[in-house]
Structures are given as C-alpha cells and as structure tokens.
Amino acid sequence: MKILIKNGIVIDPANKINSAMDILIDQGKISGVEKIINIDVDTVIDAKDKIVMPGIVDMHVHLREPGREDKETIASGTKAAAKGGVTTILAMPNTLPAIDGAEMVDELKNIIGKTANVNVLIAGAITMGRLGSELCDIAALKNHGAIALTDDGSSVDDADIMLKALARAKKDKLVLICHCEDKSLSEKGVVNLGVISTRLGLRGISNESEYKRVERDIGLAEKAGASIHIAHVSCKESVEIIANAKKKGIKVTAETAPHYFSLSEEGLLDYNTNMKINPPLRSKEDVAAIKQALRQGIIDIIASDHAPHTENEKDIEFDYAEYGTIGLETELAVSVTELIHTGLLTWESLVEKMCYGPAKVLGIDKGTLGIGRDADIAIVAPEKEWEVTKECFVSRSNNSAFLGKKLKGAVEHTIYKGNIIYSMKP
Amino acid sequence: MTRTVNKKSQWTHKDLLGLEYLSKEDIELILDTADSFREILDRPIKKVPALRGKTVVNLFYEPSTRTRVSFEIAAKRLSADVINIATETSSVKKGETLNDTGKNIEALKADIIVVRHNCSGAAAMLARHVNISVVNAGDGWHEHPTQGLLDIFTLRKKTGNIKGLNVSIVGDIAHSRVARSNIWGLTKLGANVTVCAPGMLIPPGIENMGIRATEDIGEALSNADAINVLRMQFERDEKGAFPKQMEYFKKFGITDERLEKAKKDIIVMHPGPINRGIEISSKVADGANSVILEQVTNGIAVRMAVLFWLSQAKKGLSK
Numbered sequence: 243m244k245i246l247i248k249n250g251i252v253i254d255p256a257n258k259i260n261s262a263m264d265i266l267i268d269q270g271k272i273s274g275v276e277k278i279i280n281i282d283v284d285t286v287i288d289a290k291d292k293i294v295m296p297g298i299v300d301m302h303v304h305l306r307e308p309g310r311e312d313k314e315t316i317a318s319g320t321k322a323a324a325k326g327g328v329t330t331i332l333a334m335p336n337t338l339p340a341i342d343g344a345e346m347v348d349e350l351k352n353i354i355g356k357t358a359n360v361n362v363l364i365a366g367a368i369t370m371g372r373l374g375s376e377l378c379d380i381a382a383l384k385n386h387g388a389i390a391l392t393d394d395g396s397s398v399d400d401a402d403i404m405l406k407a408l409a410r411a412k413k414d415k416l417v418l419i420c421h422c423e424d425k426s427l428s429e430k431g432v433v434n435l436g437v438i439s440t441r442l443g444l445r446g447i448s449n450e451s452e453y454k455r456v457e458r459d460i461g462l463a464e465k466a467g468a469s470i471h472i473a474h475v476s477c478k479e480s481v482e483i484i485a486n487a488k489k490k491g492i493k494v495t496a497e498t499a500p501h502y503f504s505l506s507e508e509g510l511l512d513y514n515t516n517m518k519i520n521p522p523l524r525s526k527e528d529v530a531a532i533k534q535a536l537r538q539g540i541i542d543i544i545a546s547d548h549a550p551h552t553e554n555e556k557d558i559e560f561d562y563a564e565y566g567t568i569g570l571e572t573e574l575a576v577s578v579t580e581l582i583h584t585g586l587l588t589w590e591s592l593v594e595k596m597c598y599g600p601a602k603v604l605g606i607d608k609g610t611l612g613i614g615r616d617a618d619i620a621i622v623a624p625e626k627e628w629e630v631t632k633e634c635f636v637s638r639s640n641n642s643a644f645l646g647k648k649l650k651g652a653v654e655h656t657i658y659k660g661n662i663i664y665s666m667k668p
Numbered sequence: 669m670t671r672t673v674n675k676k677s678q679w680t681h682k683d684l685l686g687l688e689y690l691s692k693e694d695i696e697l698i699l700d701t702a703d704s705f706r707e708i709l710d711r712p713i714k715k716v717p718a719l720r721g722k723t724v725v726n727l728f729y730e731p732s733t734r735t736r737v738s739f740e741i742a743a744k745r746l747s748a749d750v751i752n753i754a755t756e757t758s759s760v761k762k763g764e765t766l767n768d769t770g771k772n773i774e775a776l777k778a779d780i781i782v783v784r785h786n787c788s789g790a791a792a793m794l795a796r797h798v799n800i801s802v803v804n805a806g807d808g809w810h811e812h813p814t815q816g817l818l819d820i821f822t823l824r825k826k827t828g829n830i831k832g833l834n835v836s837i838v839g840d841i842a843h844s845r846v847a848r849s850n851i852w853g854l855t856k857l858g859a860n861v862t863v864c865a866p867g868m869l870i871p872p873g874i875e876n877m878g879i880r881a882t883e884d885i886g887e888a889l890s891n892a893d894a895i896n897v898l899r900m901q902f903e904r905d906e907k908g909a910f911p912k913q914m915e916y917f918k919k920f921g922i923t924d925e926r927l928e929k930a931k932k933d934i935i936v937m938h939p940g941p942i943n944r945g946i947e948i949s950s951k952v953a954d955g956a957n958s959v960i961l962e963q964v965t966n967g968i969a970v971r972m973a974v975l976f977w978l979s980q981a982k983k984g985l986s987k
Contacts, residue, residue: 436872436873437876440873440874441688441848442810444788444808444809444810446872558766560787561787561788
C-alpha cells in the first residue's frame with residue numbers, strides 16, 4: 243500500500259526540513275520526501291495549507307489498563323491518541339496493580355499487542371507497588387520490555403532508594419522519570435496555594451512542594467552521574483532549578499503539560515473539578531515562566547499527562563474529586579493555539595518538543611520523517627477552529643480542563659506505520 | 669454559580685451561595701427586607717403566610733444547632749413546612765452523593781434546600797445540579813452568607829450605615845467561612861475591613877480581597893467601630909501548630925483591658941458558639957458593647973428575608 247501526501251508544509255526538525263514537500267509512504271515506511279513526487283499510488287492525500295509533521299510522541303499518558311478499564315483502556319486511549327495526532331505513547335505504570343514486575347510487563351505487552359491502535363511503550367515502576375520502600379527488579383523490567391521507570395503519581399520520598407534507582411537506571415539504560423512532589427509539604431492540598439485557595443477556602447499546594455523535590459532529585463542524579471527526566475513541571479522555581487542544572491552540565495530533561503502553559507489557578511474560581519490537577523494549575527506568573535522556559539529550551543518536552551477519570555469521580559465535592567485532566571485529544575490544538583498562534587514557538591520547535599525531543603529522551607527511532615523511518619505522521623490544519631465539548635472525545639472519559647474552550651489547530655489525518663488510523667469527519 | 673444581571677431592588681438569583689456573588693443592591697435588598705421582618709419576631713403571634721405551601725429542607729452534613737434552628741424558625745415564621753435532614757459526612761462518600769440527595773429532595777417537590785457541608789464549593793455544586801433554590805448555610809472554609817448578612821444587618825441597625833465603618837475580624841481567618849462572607853459583604857457596602865490573627869491563621873493573599881491584615885491586636889482594635897470575634901477552631905489544628913488556648917487569649921483575647929484602648933462605643937460581635945476565656949472574656953461577651961445575642965435574633969429576620977426572596981425567584985433563572 244502506497245500513500246502520497248501532496249503539497250503539505252513538512253516540518254521535520256531532525257532533518258532540518260520546513261518547506262512544501264511531498265511525502266511518499268511505501269510498506270509502512272517513509273520512502274520519499276521531495277519537492278514534487280509524481281507516482282502512481284493507492285491513496286493521495288491533498289495536504290495543501292496543512293502542516294505535515296511526525297506523529298506525536300507523548301511520553302506521559304495514563305491508559306488505566308489493567309485495573310481501571312472504566313476510565314480508559316489501551317484500546318480507547320490509543321484511539322483517542324490517533325485522534326490527537328499521537329502515534330507513540332509511554333504508558334504510566336500506576337495501573338491496578340502497578341507495573342512493578344516482569345509478569346505485569348508481560349501482561350501489559352499482551353494487551354497492547356492485541357488492542358493498541360498506536361505504538362505503546364511501557365514504563366515500569368521504580369518501587370514495588372509504587373510505595374517507595376522497595377526497589378523493583380529493574381533488570382527484569384528492562385528485559386521484559388520496559389523502557390522507562392517512574393512511580394508517577396507519587397514521588398520516591400526516601401533519598402537513598404532514589405539514589406539507588408538512579409544508579410540502576412543508568413546501568414540498565416532506562417529513562418528515570420520523576421514525579422516531583424514532597425507530600426509533607428503538599429499534604430491534602432487540592433489547588434495552588436495563594437490568592438485563589440484563600441478565596442475558595444481550599445487547602446493549597448505550594449510551589450515549594452514541587453521545586454524542593456526537583457532540587458533534591460537533580461542533586462541525586464548529579465551524585466549518581468545519571469540522567470533524569472522531570473515530569474509535569476508547573477512552577478517558576480522548578481524552571482530556574484532545571485536551568486541552572488543544565489548550565490552545570492547535569493543530564494536533566496524536563497517536560498510540561500499543555501494545561502500548565504495555557505490555564506491558571508483562576509480557572510478554578512467556580513470549583514471546576516476538571517481543573518483539579520496535580521501538580522495544580524498555578525499562578526499567572528508561573529504560567530508565564532513555563533512559556534518562557536519552553537521558548538528558551540529549558541523545558542524540552544510537551545506531554546499530555548492524560549489522566550482519565552469517570553464522571554462519578556469528578557462530578558462530586560471538590561475535595562473528594564480525583565486529580566487530573568485528559569489531554570491526548572487536545573494537546574496539539576492547545577499547543578498550536580497557545581504557542582504557535584501567539585508567536586512564542588515556531589513549528590519546528592513545537593515538533594521538536596512533541597515528537598523528536600521525547601523520542602530522543604526515550605531512545606527510540608521515532609519523531610522524524612527521515613527516509614526509511616516508520617511512517618508515523620500527523621497532518622494538521624493549523625487555522626481550523628473548534629470547540630472542546632464532552633461529545634467530541636473518543637477517550638472513555640471526558641474530564642477535560644479545556645471543556646468549552648475554542649482552540650485553533652486540528653488534526654485532519656493520523657498515519658501510523660503507513661496506515662491511516664484517523665481522518666477528521668468532513 | 670449565581671450570575672445574573674441585577675436590576676435595582678429586584679432579586680434575580682436562584683440561589684444564595686455566597687456574598688461574593690451578590691451586588692451591593694442585592695445585599696441591601698435583603699437587609700431592607702429583614703428590617704421589615706424583624707418586627708414580626710416581637711409580635712405575640714409570630715407568623716406570616718408568605719411561604720405558606722412551600723417546603724424548606726435543611727440538609728446538614730455537619731453538626732450545627734444554631735444555624736439549623738435559626739433557619740427552621742425563620743421558615744416556620746413564614747409558614748413554610750420544614751424538614752430537617754442530618755447526615756454524617758462519612759456516609760456521603762460511601763452512599764448517596766450530595767447531588768443525588770439533592771435531586772431526590774427536588775423530586776420530593778421541596779422548594780428550597782438549605783445546605784451545610786464540610787467541603788468548600790459543595791453548595792455551588794448542588795445548585796448546579798438541581799433546579800430548586802439552594803441556600804449555602806456554610807460550605808467548608810468558603811462562605812457562610814447568611815451569617816455574613818446577619819452580622820452586617822446587626823451592624824447597620826446599630827450604626828445606621830456600613831459605608832466608611834472600620835470593622836476588624838479577629839481569629840482563625842484561614843479556616844473561617846464567616847470571615848470570608850463578612851469580607852465580601854462589608855467591602856461591597858464600603859466598610860474598611862481589617863483581619864487580625866496569628867500569622868499562620870492569615871491565609872496567603874487575603875489582602876487581595878480588598879482588606880488589611882495584621883498580627884497586632886492593638887492595631888486591629890485602635891480605630892475599629894466594630895469587631896467581629898471568631899471562634900478559635902482548635903479542632904482544625906491537625907499539626908499542633910496553633911497557639912495554645914491560654915497563649916491565644918493572652919495575645920488575641922478580647923478583654924476589658926484591650927477594649928479600654930479602643931473606641932468607647934465599639935460594637936463587639938461573635939458568630940457563636942463562644943469560647944469564654946479563649947477568644948473573648950466573659951465580661952466582654954456579656955458587657956455593654958456586646959451585641960452577640962442580638963445577632964442571634966437578627967439572624968432569624970435575615971434568613972426570613974433570604975427564604976422570602978428565593979421563593980419569589982422566577983423559575984428558570986440562570987444558575
């Protein structure tokens with residue numbers, strides 16, 4: 243099966259391409275990227291005025307399977323991914339039970355093999371049950387197919403265990419991803435600590451609870467001589483700490499999620515539980531700092547932190563509601579709206595942050611449109627406006643912090659390994 | 669959340685969720701109405717038919733005697749039927765949700781739900797899920813609008829006008845819904861508000877609500893026309909971080925000695941229940957400046973006014 247994408251603006255920073263090009267796909271691989279390709283094919287996609295970019299590599303996704311299939315499954319989550327232009331996912335291990343041993347990795351691999359619609363990679367837990375007290379058999383996780391380690395949802399409080407984990411991750415060449423939160427500082431908090439928590443009468447989560455842990459974990463990585471990836475950076479102090487660490491030559495990469503550069507704590511003034519997220523939506527000042535950090539390259543990666551929850555867990559008292567927003571189907575549009583249309587980032591730098599950058603961190607051969615690579619491609623209408631509604635989601639959950647928002651930029655087609663897995667309804 | 673365009677002297681809200689969401693005119697309308705209801709309470713036959721045939725449900729997820737009884741008496745003075753439901757919070761999480769309980773009460777054809785809940789925002793959430801009126805009788809640390817209204821009503825009765833008054837609120841500001849409702853209401857009516865507490869009990873950014881904050885009780889009292897003394901909620905002190913009771917009394921307790929340095933006719937308020945000898949001395953609580961028991965009586969009139977206007981609210985008002 244051959245597909246020809248005609249007349250699109252091809253963005254492929256890995257190969258320094260940003261111009262009108264045709265792309266030929268043959269047998270699931272990219273077989274030609276040239277000014278004009280004229281050849282007989284099975285399917286021609288006219289991409290005039292469209293952006294043609296590598297499929298997104300989203301390295302922070304909660305697919306909830308096994309255990310909480312009522313929220314999301316590998317099948318439904320990867321279908322949502324396809325709609326969002328995402329072709330590779332790193333699945334977080336905080337499932338029920340957690341992915342903390344070889345058997346769990348095997349079970350997950352089995353489900354992925356049977357039901358996934360896009361490439362799903364596996365992150366294993368750092369500690370057994372993600373409880374922070376006993377290291378997993380990291381070599382076994384690796385041998386069975388995990389490519390990263392994280393206790394995401396929790397931080398490893400014990401510095402000694404964290405240091406050992408960093409050393410093991412280095413030895414086994416696994417990416418160590420840190421959810422940075424000092425629970426002794428953020429305990430019971432439900433929104434950002436400040437004016438808004440004061441007005442709402444809700445318990446606050448301080449910036450300190452995040453950045454103190456960012457500081458500690460980077461310090462431990464330096465000590466171990468290991469590389470470290472900081473998940474969902476939300477506040478200005480964390481940005482500063484990461485910037486300084488990079489200057490010092492510590493091997494740190496950092497990620498943020500679209501809600502941290504597009505929404506602030508003020509969105510919570512009517513107790514919208516879809517905006518209850520951990521780390522919390524921060525102050526406008528923090529939002530501005532995250533944007534600048536993206537522009538300056540201090541934050542390398544944008545990932546969704548897609549966190550599906552049922553309505554029963556969200557449409558309740560604010561204190562009792564679960565933390566998190568879904569993001570797979572909105573991450574590109576929010577980024578285009580907030581970063582491209584505002585002139586903050588170029589298309590190349592956005593693709594770098596959503597495709598090639600995370601692929602590099604994960605050490606996978608994705609995120610580019612190079613000849614011979616897997617034909618994982620998103621074709622995007624950059625000016626197309628749409629409104630986020632509950633009905634538009636294909637995810638099993640619809641707890642989006644962006645409900646009601648108008649976004650500019652829409653995925654028209656997603657191609658995964660040479661197959662068109664999503665096309666926007668005309 | 670109640671957001672409607674307000675014409676002068678016309679009530680347009682389905683719910684009363686907080687003083688934050690009311691205009692100056694809304695507040696004055698309730699105070700004026702409460703004024704005319706206040707007189708009924710002194711009649712030998714204390715009943716008018718304004719809410720005859722209406723049903724008010726008191727839905728209390730937190731223990732409360734005075735607020736619940738005050739709402740009950742207010743509703744009965746207006747000839748409404750009153751049902752009281754008291755529920756343990758713990759069963760909420762296990763059993764029926766607040767929203768489902770609310771919808772059931774609506775299906776039982778009640779007209780107004782008066783809800784007290786330990787979670788901030790609970791009343792607003794309930795109001796979004798039912799078409800009948802919801803009165804917030806205290807949600808977490810957020811708001812207690814009828815308490816705010818009755819405090820302001822009492823102040824207005826004593827002074828004639830709220831505008832320009834210096835009002836100090838003393839005590840656990842961080843965990844107080846009474847403080848927040850007073851701050852919104854008083855500032856909308858043009859009072860100068862100061863809050864005073866030990867540092868740990870002054871929440872961050874409270875000055876952004878248009879008020880002053882101080883840890884110095886002398887400063888809070890020096891120019892005050894009125895002071896609202898909050899109950900110290902030692903049960904909130906999970907980490908043992910609050911000052912001890914005697915220490916608090918020494919530093920912040922409202923005593924005769926402290927009042928001697930304040931304006932002679934300073935009005936002393938307290939939302940109750942009072943802790944004698946902790947935030948206020950018995951002498952002050954029972955003294956000439958105290959209006960604490962008047963507040964309790966006025967509370968009925970204010971709640972009558974609130975129930976009256978909500979029952980007048982046209983069907984289909986925006987929530």
